[in-house]
Amino acid sequence: MGSMSLGHWIIILIIVLLVFGSSRIEHLGRSLGRAIRGFKEGMNEKDTTAREVGEGETTDQLTYSQKEMQVKDKEQSPKTGSRHQQS
Numbered sequence: 702m703g704s705m706s707l708g709h710w711i712i713i714l715i716i717v718l719l720v721f722g723s724s725r726i727e728h729l730g731r732s733l734g735r736a737i738r739g740f741k742e743g744m745n746e747k748d749t750t751a752r753e754v755g756e757g758e759t760t761d762q763l764t765y766s767q768k769e770m771q772v773k774d775k776e777q778s779p780k781t782g783s784r785h786q787q788s
Contacts, residue, residue: 705713718726 721729
């Protein structure tokens with residue numbers, strides 16, 4: 702009971718083709734490729750933005766989490782106003 706040989710992998714491939722069909726496997730491969738490409742593009746975009754900010758350039762766009770944190774900070778900060786002020 703060692704590792705799987707080439708013959709075992711061929712049998713598994715044939716079973717997978719019979720169960721799922723070649724068109725479905727092709728569609729899954731295409732979808733997986735698009736997902737990986739989108740992930741890589743997102744990572745490159747993040748790296749580019751990080752480099753720009755690191756070089757002193759500012760970005761006008763805030764991420765969703767940054768905006769959310771700003772809203773929470775505003776909600777949690779004590780309200781200062783003219784309500785019931787005593788001198």
